Structures are given as C-alpha cells and as structure tokens.
Amino acid sequence: xxxxxxxxxxxxxxxxxxxxxxxxxxxxxxxxxxxxxxxxxxxxxxxxxxxxxxxxxxxxxxxxxxxxxxxxxxxxxxxxxxxxxxxxxxxxxxxxxxxxxxxxxxxxxxxxxxxxxxxxxxxxxxxxxxxxxxxxxxxxxxxxxxxxxxxxxxx
Amino acid sequence: xxxxxxxxxxxxxxxxxxxxxxxxxxxxxxxxxxxxxxxxxxxxxxxxxxxxxxxxxxxxxxxxxxxxxxxxxxxxxxxxxxxxxxxxxxxxxxxxxxxxxxxxxxxxxxxxxxxxxxxxxxxxxxxxxxxxxxxxxxxxxxxxxxxxxxxxxxx
Numbered sequence: 001x002x003x004x005x006x007x008x009x010x011x012x013x014x015x016x017x018x019x020x021x022x023x024x025x026x027x028x029x030x031x032x033x034x035x036x037x038x039x040x041x042x043x044x045x046x047x048x049x050x051x052x053x054x055x056x057x058x059x060x061x062x063x064x065x066x067x068x069x070x071x072x073x074x075x076x077x078x079x080x081x082x083x084x085x086x087x088x089x090x091x092x093x094x095x096x097x098x099x100x101x102x103x104x105x106x107x108x109x110x111x112x113x114x115x116x117x118x119x120x121x122x123x124x125x126x127x128x129x130x131x132x133x134x135x136x137x138x139x140x141x142x143x144x145x146x147x148x149x150x151x152x153x154x155x
Numbered sequence: 156x157x158x159x160x161x162x163x164x165x166x167x168x169x170x171x172x173x174x175x176x177x178x179x180x181x182x183x184x185x186x187x188x189x190x191x192x193x194x195x196x197x198x199x200x201x202x203x204x205x206x207x208x209x210x211x212x213x214x215x216x217x218x219x220x221x222x223x224x225x226x227x228x229x230x231x232x233x234x235x236x237x238x239x240x241x242x243x244x245x246x247x248x249x250x251x252x253x254x255x256x257x258x259x260x261x262x263x264x265x266x267x268x269x270x271x272x273x274x275x276x277x278x279x280x281x282x283x284x285x286x287x288x289x290x291x292x293x294x295x296x297x298x299x300x301x302x303x304x305x306x307x308x309x310x
Contacts (some may be wrong), residue, residue, distance in 0.1 A: 003199035003223060004173075008166045015159055044158035068158060 013149040014042055016141040021097055021125040021151060022049040024138075028096035028119055031056055033087065035080055035110075036101035040068025046099060056091075058083050080106060088116045096122045104128035111135075118154035126150045168304040169197055171296040176252055176280040176306060177204040179293075183251035183274055186211055188242065190235055190265075191256035191282075195223025201254060211246075213238050235265060243271045251277045259283035266290075273309035281305045 001009075031054035034043050043064065046055060058076045062069055069075070076083045080102060095117045100107055107128040114124050115134030124135060127149065131137070135152035186209035189198050198219065201210060213231045217224055224230070231238045235257060250272045255262055262283040269279050270289030279290060282304065286292070290307035 002170075002196070002203040003194075003220060004166060004170055004196040005200070007196055008163060008170070011159060011163045011166070015157075015163070018159075039158075041157070041159040041162055045160070048157040065158060 009145070010148060011041075013140075013144045015045060016144050017125045017149040017151055018042060018045050018099065019049055020141045021099070021123045022046070024151075024153070025096040025121070025123045028121060030094045030096045030119055030122075031091070033058065033091070033095055033098040033117065034101065035084070035098060037062065037064050037068070037075075038101055040064030042099060042101050043068050043070075046097075050097075053097075056087075058087065080110060084110055084113055088113050091117055093117075094119055098122070098124050100124065100126040100130065102127065114152075115154055120154060122154045124150075124152040124154075126152070164300070165303060166196075168295075168299045170200060171299050172280045172304045172306055173197060173200050173254065174204055175296045176254070176278045177201070179306075179308070180251040180276070180278045183276060185249045185251045185274055185277075186246070188213065188246070188250055188253040188272065189256065190239070190253060192217065192219050192223070192230075193256055195219030197254060197256050198223050198225075201252075205252075208252075211242075213242065235261060239265055239268055243268050246272055248272070249274055253277070253279050255279065255281040255285065257282065269307075270309055275309060277309045279305075279307040279309075281307070 032046060032050060034055055034057040037043055037057040037059040056074050057070055058080055096119055098117055107126055107130050111130040111132040129150055134155050136155050138151040138153055187201060187205060189210055189212040192198055192212040192214040211229050212225055213235055251274055253272055262281055262285050266285040266287040284305055289310050291310050293306040293308055
C-alpha cells in the first residue's frame, strides 16, 4: 500500500471515529476538547458533527487553516504537558468528548490525565493507544482497522 | 463538507489520477518527473504503480518521509522556476509522465514549459489548472470532481 493510500485510510478512520464518538456522547452536556489542533482538519470535522458545542483547542502553536482557528477564548497555547494539568483543574469531570490528535509518545505520557477530564460516560478518541486506569476500550467503527485509531469511554 | 472530508477527496483524486496517468503512459519509455515532492505521498503512489521507472523529483527542500526520498542522483533541489528550465534542457521531449504537485500560482507560472518536457503522447497530471498550448485536457477518472485534479496529454 502506498503512503498516499495509507494516509487516506487514516483520515477515513479519523472521520469514522469522530462521528462514532459524537453519537456516543450526544446526550452528555459540556464542551469538547481537541488536544492538538494541527492543520485543523479534525477540528473542522468535530465542529461539523457537533455544531452547538463549545470546542477548546490545545496546541504548541497555531498552524491551522484560518477557517479552523477558534477565537482566542477557545485556544490554549503551550506544551500539552504544561497546559493539560491546568485543563484538568478547570474542566475536571465535565468533558463529554476529548479528541487527542498528538504523537504516540505524547499520548502515552498524558493518558493517565484523560479520565480526570471526562464526565461519567465521556468519550476519548485518540490517534494512538491510551490504555490507562479509568478508560474502557470501545469497539471501532466498521472499516477501521485495529490500531489505526482508538476509542475509550470513561469508566 | 468538513476540511477532513474535502482533504480525503483530494487525496483520492490524487490516487485515481496517478493511476489513470500510469495506465495512459504505460507503453511510452522514459523517466517520470515529480515536480514538488512535499511529504512524498504521491511519490510513493507513483513508485508503487510504476515500479520499474526512474523517478526524478524537484523541490525547494526535502521534507518527505525517509521512505519517500530518492537517491541524490534523482533529486533536484531549488526553486522550480530555476530548476525547471534546466530540466527542460536535459529531458526535452523524453518524459512520458510529469506529476505536478505545486501551488496553483506556481503551476500557472510554469505551465508553458510542460509541453517541452513531454514526449509525444506524454501525460501531465497536475494539482491545478495548467492550460497551455501543446497540452490537451483529458477526462478525469470516475468519481473525481472537475477542478479537483487535472490530466493533460502532449498534443
């Protein structure tokens, strides 16, 4: 498989997992967190599927398409290892969905803090494995190969 | 449509157009040119569909995945507006396929030089419109929306 095909499958997995996550948390109130804004494509997809939610984004710097940059009140700039403890304090137990679009090593490093953000039944959709106490692994949508994306529910 | 979905369609158009172009030029000898290596995904796809061809890449700098970087003899670094005239001289009329993965303005700027690279019947697949004398526009593969990609044959 070429890198172009593999990239398409990864993007399709993002679409499918964001949509599944949005369904799973649709009855839970509260804002959504996007850890890692990047080019803003997943932010755009989350916004399209959850048009009435506040979305807070976290990243080192803003490098997204202008369409995909939230207002200043919804951006938290800095190393995620520094901004996340603060987010845990501010949002503790109130978040129905966190989407984690960071590298595998960073995800491993921050995984243990994710359950403290989530409300009961809240969902985490992550680009890499985030096994940790307090998160139960969920089945992936059809067509998403195991290991391509990860879905969890707060225990 | 979210930016993520739109990006997927663009990548699918790249796949389909590269595959169509590879079919169309399969009987024509000569090396392939990739103008704009970028992350190397389309290079990877071209290589997969034309495993026996030499592929020369042109870019300002190399920022591709290590898997997608050709050897030094097949890389031409520099502004395309400076390297292309040289390529036209070296490869004049011998290229069966040129894939142009550059911005729309750059493509407009260099379009007039593309026919001089191509052998008779040679194919140009481009990210943006490259209307110019000596190139005949070709039908896009099924499923590729008009304007998402462009295919031309040397007149």
